[in-house]
Amino acid sequence: MTNDMRRDFANREELATYLKEQFPEAAERDDHISPIIGxxxxxxxxxxxxxxxxxxxxxxxxxxxxxxxxxxxxxxxxxxxxxxxxxxxxxxxxxxxxxxxxxxxxxxxxxxxxxxxGDGIWKDQEEYKTGYSASEYATELPQDIREGTTGLVCIDSFSRDLREIGYLHNHMRMWLAAYIVHWRRIRWQEGTKWFLEHLLDGDPASNNMSWQWVASTFSHKPYFFNRENLERYTEGVYCKKCPLYGKCDFEGSYEKLEAKLFPKGEFVQKDNSQSWQKGKRKR
CATH class of the missing domain: 1.25.40.80 (Serine Threonine Protein Phosphatase 5, Tetratricopeptide repeat)
Incomplete structure (x- = not known):
């Protein structure tokens, strides 16, 4: 005899309350209920x-x-x-x-x-093309990223949306992943696990291999961005209210950022509007 979960509820709030009761550990970790209807x-x-x-x-x-x-x-x-x-x-x-x-x-x-x-999607398919070895990347995601307290309005907003909505626009995923891997130099696996905790559409196949594409362990070069790129595709919604505007981590040309992020790398960023889910291809 099985104890099936309830399927009929008077409203969505009643469903949310029931799920929190059934999964108290998950609710304790994060009790946000996404507005997306299933x-x-x-x-x-x-x-x-x-x-x-x-x-x-x-x-x-x-x-x-x-x-x-x-x-x-x-x-x-x-x-x-x-x-x-x-x-x-x-x-x-x-x-x-x-x-x-x-x-x-x-x-x-x-x-x-x-x-x-199989489980090999959790392993680097290739070496990093950033000039750094895998051992030079941290193996823990910092709390300021998890909690959205970095001080960067865009990054903190992406973090909040990830946790509260469970969905991010494709570009948000790319920018957040690039920030974690290239600016903070954290292994892509840590960001991948964080995304899978919260994304309603998260699955290891698309998620893991897309993170590897950003990191450059499954692409010819790392993906990164600058403020101009972010401002263009967001219509400045984050930059307009950011106290770090003009002096944030993403300021400068791609050449300048490349020299800063990858001083030992040997590539030039050309196209900055690629999709999150791209395979092993030149950009």
């Missing part, structure tokens, strides 16, 4: 809002037409084929859905890679 009905509603054309043009911007389908795809509430077919039904020619379908393809690729590597 279930098939919510998934279909989100899918119906997808505009492949607008997605391709604006997905890199925080205010862009991102789909937010990833939590539903993560748990099989939506299938990749279903999302692809819906996108094709909304366009005149298949090229208009190319970017959207391409991202679905990357998710499928990461899952297939996971099948091949």
């Amino acid at each position: 279930g098939r009905q919510a998934a279909v509603a989100a899918l119906q809002k997808v505009d492949p054309v607008k997605y391709a043009k604006s997905r890199n911007f925080l205010t862009g037409a991102v789909t937010r389908l990833s939590p539903y795809i993560r748990y099989g509430v939506l299938g990749l084929r279903e999302a692809r077919d819906f996108a094709f039904s909304k366009i005149r020619n298949q090229d208009e859905a190319a970017k959207f379908v391409n991202e679905l393809g990357w998710r499928d690729y990461w899952q297939r890679l996971y099948m091949k590597l």
Whole structure:
């Protein structure tokens, strides 16, 4: 005889209270309840809002037409084929859905890679291309990052959204990961575990290999950014209210930041608007 969990609740608040009672250790660690609604009905509603054309043009911007389908795809509430077919039904020619379908393809690729590597996705696939060895990276994530008290408005906001919402825009993930690995010189595995604690769409395949892409253990070079890049894609929403504006850790050209972050490295950052989920490719 099994003790099945309750499935019927009068409202979402009653559900949240019940879950906290059932999982007291998790609630003690973090009792935030994400505003994202789960279930098939919510998934279909989100899918119906997808505009492949607008997605391709604006997905890199925080205010862009991102789909937010990833939590539903993560748990099989939506299938990749279903999302692809819906996108094709909304366009005149298949090229208009190319970017959207391409991202679905990357998710499928990461899952297939996971099948091949197994627990190996927790190991560096290659050496760091930063000029530093793995032993030179810290093995613990600092509390100021976890708690959002670094003093950098952007980073602290990303940390808060991760913990309270369980979802981050693709660019937020890249910037936060780059800050942790390259500015704070912490091993990507620590950031990966932190993301998996909170992301509603977090799965080891996409998450781990994307962190490795940022770190450069699964890419030709490390991903990093500067304030100009962040300000452009956020429309300055964080920079406008940051007391460190003009003197923050991200100030300067890519050449200047490269020399600061990777004094022993031998590469030049060219394109700074790549996707979080990219494989082993030149940028």
